[in-house]
Amino acid sequence: MSRHPEVKWAQRADKVFITVMLSDSKDAKVNLEPEGVFSFSGTAGNNQYELKLELFDKVVVEESKINIGVRSIFCILEKDEKVWWKKLLRGDGKVPHYVKVDWDKWVDEDEDKGAGDLDLGGMDFSNFGNMGGMGGMGDMMGGMGGMGGMDEFEDSDDEGQEATKPEEHDAGTSEKNNAEASA
Template identity: 85%
Template sequence: MSRHPEVKWAQRADKVFITVQLSDSKDANVNLEPEGVFSFSGTAGTGNTHYELKLNLYDKVIVEESKINVGVRSIFCILEKAEKVWWKKLLRGDGKAPHYVKVDWDKWVDEDEDKGAGDLDLGGMDFSNFGGMGGMGDMMGGMGGMGGMDEFEDSDDEGQEATKPADKAEGDAKLDEHGAGTSEKKEAEAST
């Protein structure tokens, strides 16, 4: 018996982002058809549980310009819409979306705030094209994991207050040749 993995989605006027949440997936197979059919199958877990899903997307997509990244924790896809318009929902039909399909609020942008995918931080993911592959089964083997996670490390600046020269006495607001005020230099020297 197969199970459905959790799927998160978001969109822009020209793209749909689909993330299949499945850690340590094996034998991942993703297929995208121009009519807007997205299918996934693969195994995961210690018992090699089989997962699969088939989504009839709201509208058509351009397979050749769509991209995929198979990572350690998920399979992330950027699907290029055939028409650059906002979809009312992810899936075709009048029914409610299945319980395993959820909105990806981390990637979601409202229609009036859409500036394209340029504002989405993809964290250095290694993408390959769907196009020209005749399905994704052949290309799943050697995909790289998700990179660029350095930006999420804790900052050394936590707990330090920022001060403005305008908030200080007139004599303290003088800047040296490096742009630091005398009081900032004293604070910096004291903290080291």
């Protein structure tokens, strides 16, 4: 029996980012069809994983990219029409429990500057292009390359503030503070 891996997604006006969260995957195969059908299969440990997502709209297979890494399979799918999708999957059904928003990559529609604002951490991408929507991606295994640093955390709200140790409250300290406050 096959299982469903966790899938995270985000979008820009021209792209959809899909990350299949599956550590140490073997025989990973990804198939993308122009009609907007995304399929994945692979194994991890003693388990077989599969999924098929019918995306909200069409995609351009030749311009879409994939990176199969140690911890995940990251895909950048080029949208056929450069418009924001109101959701990832077509149909009116409920989104499967294993499909989640990737808040690390998410931007709101009015803040969209294109994929240029996304740090891909030096990932080596292979093109879906020569696949023509047929077959798997098993032979397109690639390393993650450098994962990059923790750059996304540099804009912390606490920047420039030092952590301070709380003062110990004993009788001497309290009396001293009270005396200074009344002076």
